[in-house]
Amino acid sequence: xxxxxxxxxxxxxxxxxxxxxxxxxxxxxxxxxxxxxxxxxxxxxxxxxxxxxxxxxxxxxxxxxxxxxxxxxxxxxxxxxxxxxxxxxxxxxxxxxxxxxxxxxxxxxxxxxxxxxxxxxxxxxxxxxxxxxxxxxxxxxxxxxxxxxxxxxxxxxxxxxxxxxxxxxxxxxxxxxxxxxxxxxxxxxxxxxxxxxxxxxxxxxxxxxxxxxxxxxxxxxxxxxxxxxxxxxxxxxxxxxxxxxxxxxxxxxxxxxxxxxxxxxxxxxxxxxxxxxxxxxxxxxxxxxxxxxxxxxxxxxxxxxxxxx
Amino acid sequence: xxxxxxxxxxxxxxxxxxxxxxxxxxxxxxxxxxxxxxxxxxxxxxxxxxxxxxxxxxxxxxxxxxxxxxxxxxxxxxxxxxxxxxxxxxxxxxxxxxxxxxxxxxxxxxxxxxxxxxxxxxxxxxxxxxxxxxxxxxxxxxxxxxxxxxxxxxxxxxxxxxxxxxxxxxxxxxxxxxxxxxxxxxxxxxxxxxxxxxxxxxxxxxxxxxxxxxxxxxxxxxxxxxxxxxxxxxxxxxxxxxxxxxxxxxxxxxxxxxxxxxxxxxxxxxxxxxxxxxxxxxxxxxxxxxxxxxxxxxxxxxxxxxxxx
Amino acid sequence: xxxxxxxxxxxxxxxxxxxxxxxxxxxxxxxxxxxxxxxxxxxxxxxxxxxxxxxxxxxxxxxxxxxxxxxxxxxxxxxxxxxxxxxxxxxxxxxxxxxxxxxxxxxxxxxxxxxxxxxxxxxxxxxxxxxxxxxxxxxxxxxxxxxxxxxxxxxxxxxxxxxxxxxxxxxxxxxxxxxxxxxxxxxxxxxxxxxxxxxxxxxxxxxxxxxxxxxxxxxxxxxxxxxxxxxxxxxxxxxxxxxxxxxxxxxxxxxxxxxxxxxxxxxxxxxxxxxxxxxxxxxxxxxxxxxxxxxxxxxxxxxxxxxxx
Numbered sequence: 001x002x003x004x005x006x007x008x009x010x011x012x013x014x015x016x017x018x019x020x021x022x023x024x025x026x027x028x029x030x031x032x033x034x035x036x037x038x039x040x041x042x043x044x045x046x047x048x049x050x051x052x053x054x055x056x057x058x059x060x061x062x063x064x065x066x067x068x069x070x071x072x073x074x075x076x077x078x079x080x081x082x083x084x085x086x087x088x089x090x091x092x093x094x095x096x097x098x099x100x101x102x103x104x105x106x107x108x109x110x111x112x113x114x115x116x117x118x119x120x121x122x123x124x125x126x127x128x129x130x131x132x133x134x135x136x137x138x139x140x141x142x143x144x145x146x147x148x149x150x151x152x153x154x155x156x157x158x159x160x161x162x163x164x165x166x167x168x169x170x171x172x173x174x175x176x177x178x179x180x181x182x183x184x185x186x187x188x189x190x191x192x193x194x195x196x197x198x199x200x201x202x203x204x205x206x207x208x209x210x211x212x213x214x215x216x217x218x219x220x221x222x223x224x225x226x227x228x229x230x231x232x233x234x235x236x237x238x239x240x241x242x243x244x245x246x247x248x249x250x251x252x253x254x255x256x257x258x259x260x261x262x263x264x265x266x267x268x269x270x271x272x273x274x275x276x277x278x279x280x281x282x283x284x285x286x287x288x289x290x291x292x293x294x295x296x297x298x299x300x301x302x303x304x305x306x307x308x309x
Numbered sequence: 310x311x312x313x314x315x316x317x318x319x320x321x322x323x324x325x326x327x328x329x330x331x332x333x334x335x336x337x338x339x340x341x342x343x344x345x346x347x348x349x350x351x352x353x354x355x356x357x358x359x360x361x362x363x364x365x366x367x368x369x370x371x372x373x374x375x376x377x378x379x380x381x382x383x384x385x386x387x388x389x390x391x392x393x394x395x396x397x398x399x400x401x402x403x404x405x406x407x408x409x410x411x412x413x414x415x416x417x418x419x420x421x422x423x424x425x426x427x428x429x430x431x432x433x434x435x436x437x438x439x440x441x442x443x444x445x446x447x448x449x450x451x452x453x454x455x456x457x458x459x460x461x462x463x464x465x466x467x468x469x470x471x472x473x474x475x476x477x478x479x480x481x482x483x484x485x486x487x488x489x490x491x492x493x494x495x496x497x498x499x500x501x502x503x504x505x506x507x508x509x510x511x512x513x514x515x516x517x518x519x520x521x522x523x524x525x526x527x528x529x530x531x532x533x534x535x536x537x538x539x540x541x542x543x544x545x546x547x548x549x550x551x552x553x554x555x556x557x558x559x560x561x562x563x564x565x566x567x568x569x570x571x572x573x574x575x576x577x578x579x580x581x582x583x584x585x586x587x588x589x590x591x592x593x594x595x596x597x598x599x600x601x602x603x604x605x606x607x608x609x610x611x612x613x614x615x616x617x618x
Numbered sequence: 619x620x621x622x623x624x625x626x627x628x629x630x631x632x633x634x635x636x637x638x639x640x641x642x643x644x645x646x647x648x649x650x651x652x653x654x655x656x657x658x659x660x661x662x663x664x665x666x667x668x669x670x671x672x673x674x675x676x677x678x679x680x681x682x683x684x685x686x687x688x689x690x691x692x693x694x695x696x697x698x699x700x701x702x703x704x705x706x707x708x709x710x711x712x713x714x715x716x717x718x719x720x721x722x723x724x725x726x727x728x729x730x731x732x733x734x735x736x737x738x739x740x741x742x743x744x745x746x747x748x749x750x751x752x753x754x755x756x757x758x759x760x761x762x763x764x765x766x767x768x769x770x771x772x773x774x775x776x777x778x779x780x781x782x783x784x785x786x787x788x789x790x791x792x793x794x795x796x797x798x799x800x801x802x803x804x805x806x807x808x809x810x811x812x813x814x815x816x817x818x819x820x821x822x823x824x825x826x827x828x829x830x831x832x833x834x835x836x837x838x839x840x841x842x843x844x845x846x847x848x849x850x851x852x853x854x855x856x857x858x859x860x861x862x863x864x865x866x867x868x869x870x871x872x873x874x875x876x877x878x879x880x881x882x883x884x885x886x887x888x889x890x891x892x893x894x895x896x897x898x899x900x901x902x903x904x905x906x907x908x909x910x911x912x913x914x915x916x917x918x919x920x921x922x923x924x925x926x927x
Contacts, residue, residue, distance in 0.1 A: 091672075286403075359705075
């Protein structure tokens with residue numbers, strides 16, 4: 001039995017297979033509409049996340065299965081002091097697969113060790129959120145046709161953003177990927193990523209402070225939010241914040257085929273005037289997330305649907 | 310694509326068609342049991358309302374579809390600052406139709422503008438609650454056989470009750486409808502309804518302060534709650550409150566075929582001793598609400614089930 | 619129409635039938651996979667209980683049915699002052715059967731009186747929790763092959779534990795059942811159970827203060843939690859608490875075929891080192907709870923599935 005804890009749990013080959021499956025699901029949804037008939041997913045969300053929870057539930061329903069679970073810790077037995085290990089043994093009697101979101105790093109891993117059903121880490125604190133990475137990869141692959149040969153801008157809070165770190169880790173496995181990191185000095189990419197992940201793998205990258213400076217060369221811009229409380233002082237925040245807001249003017253500097261991605265929810269780091277730009281892909285990303293999770297569920301449950309129409 | 314924002318969004322003809330469909334669903338439920346196979350409704354309840362939420366979910370399940378959503382804002386991504394516009398674009402990737410309850414007037418309209426799936430306003434603050442009106446109309450039509458030629462009493466808080474205002478707006482479109490408004494002076498029907506809706510349409514109405522005075526002439530009595538905090542002073546409240554409590558004694562003054570409706574939940578404005586009176590229709594109303602919502606879902610999704618057994 | 623309010627609602631013969639059905643479901647799950655197609659259970663949980671709620675939902679989904687409901691009072695219309703009687707009349711329009719958990723003793727009984735669908739008491743305050751008892755009986759019967767001829771140890775808080783009281787009441791109906799009560803003096807089994815249930819039925823029992831003293835003679839050990847706040851003073855708690863913690867050392871004193879049960883969630887009253895002991899049956903118990911609830915739903919809905927493969 002297999003779990004998904006980290007975006008690197010799958011080899012490049014396995015990932016290729018999973019994303020091929022996601023693409024086939026997109027093309028032939030009716031072929032998969034009953035693949036999980038009679039199966040159940042448990043969505044165990046110890047902290048709320050509507051987007052992620054509903055994406056898993058949608059994925060399972062699209063496959064013909066059904067859903068049990070809870071949307072926040074307050075309505076769970078965690079309040080009665082039950083351990084995650086005991087909860088997953090209970091859930092193993094109820095469901096066929098489980099997606100767990102937990103504020104504590106490592107909780108899904110602890111669960112997986114005692115589980116008799118596949119456990120998917122749906123976000124554990126600031127640690128990992130592998131299905132966001134699968135979503136990002138599937139979106140890029142579907143819209144750009146490849147995961148290598150790309151110059152990728154990552155903008156915003158690059159220090160604390162787990163989504164960004166996971167995506168870098170996943171993308172360095174492909175050929176000829178270059179990064180442009182766009183962030184205030186306080187929120188630069190951590191040195192362990194620069195050293196261990198980028199330098200050791202001989203990955204080309206540069207760091208800039210202003211989004212404008214990066215725009216012209218990007219194949220892809222991955223936006224994230226910059227929270228005010230991350231800045232050292234108010235002055236810096238006021239001076240810098242507009243550098244990290246994507247608007248029409250900045251989009252005018254970008255290539256015709258540059259994609260804009262965002263893990264959502266966005267607050268104001270992408271101006272709504274960008275939404276109608278054909279290069280804005282962050283809402284399509286939500287749809288790709290459903291296909292990626294459908295493929296993941298089928299893969300972990302080892303369910304194979306016959307090829308062909 | 311069509312949304313439902315206000316009870317007047319449907320013309321009288323369209324409404325007739327929708328209520329005919331609701332009646333057919335009641336008669337032949339099995340004919341519709343798979344009409345929405347593979348479809349999903351999203352119930353987005355930014356404030357809790359068990360009755361309305363479960364009515365929508367029951368309606369979709371009765372049609373063979375399934376449900377995703379949230380029951381309160383605390384477990385939604387609204388807490389992370391996401392706009393309703395962004396949320397609906399996400400939900401458009403997950404579900405086929407959406408019912409939204411929101412404390413803010415106009416929020417479902419804002420959602421509808423960015424949605425790629427039909428949005429149903431399931432109550433927006435003190436503004437509109439169109440599926441309650443559909444429920445009321447379907448109940449009246451089913452039990453009285455008509456929507457015109459009726460003398461309708463409306464009792465309770467007529468000043469702030471959105472349900473009452475919507476029902477008046479919907480009923481004035483039918484022939485020979487007369488109203489009797491029963492309320493304390495503080496909670497009289499607003500002047501814009503008296504002027505714009507009633508006088509301009511030459512609708513007959515009168516206003517009385519005591520339920521007893523109205524009972525004998527009514528074909529239908531629509532009860533609503535009178536909240537203590539709406540009164541100007543304690544003295545008035547004590548003097549008046551019993552006038553607006555429906556009990557067996559007051560029912561004795563009514564016609565044999567007068568119907569009692571109530572949007573529920575009731576607190577004490579209808580005495581439980583009235584519940585077994587055959588004229589009490591407020592629990593049947595809940596059932597009619599399910600049929601009305603089933604018809605609405607089919608209509609907005611443009612799904613047609615073949616006629617005949 | 620029939621409800622389930624107390625574990626004694628079923629006669630010994632009816633219970634035998636129900637547990638036979640549960641056993642058949644375990645053996646031939648696919649035979650029952652569509653027994654409740656098109657039916658709905660409403661899970662009305664006025665206080666949270668993930669284990670019990672998800673067990674009912676799993677049971678209904680395993681039978682092909684679907685689920686509506688709420689997981690806590692805060693998202694229910696109870697907050698608006700609606701009575702349980704009114705709520706169940708609403709729910710009767712939505713669902714085919716209902717499981718209700720309520721902090722107030724007797725609330726499910728009040729609901730049952732006004733309901734037009736079967737109501738299952740899923741726990742009412744400190745009063746009854748009959749499906750836990752069904753679960754316990756089904757677990758014992760499945761793993762020991764019988765409900766009579768057993769020496770049963772009950773350990774922990776025997777004064778306030780409703781689970782324990784219900785189980786005693788249910789087991790005294792079988793032949794040659796003996797009890798060993800293991801608890802601190804403060805938390806002894808109540809005198810009305812000693813007098814009315816045990817002595818009047820000529821049931822053999824003894825009371826001991828230490829788990830070690832009871833272990834060697836037991837066929838079955840039913841563990842429950844001892845809460846610190848139940849003790850009269852801190853000194854007693856410190857002196858006694860380890861007597862009621864089951865660990866490997868105490869298990870070494872028990873018979874080879876002694877079963878350990880626990881209603882869960884456990885906190886620390888069973889050491890995790892016991893989990894892998896083949897005699898530990900508390901996680902299997904969760905699974906048996908699903909079968910018992912499936913059998914209960916079918917029984918109350920009077921649905922019969924043909925015998926044979």
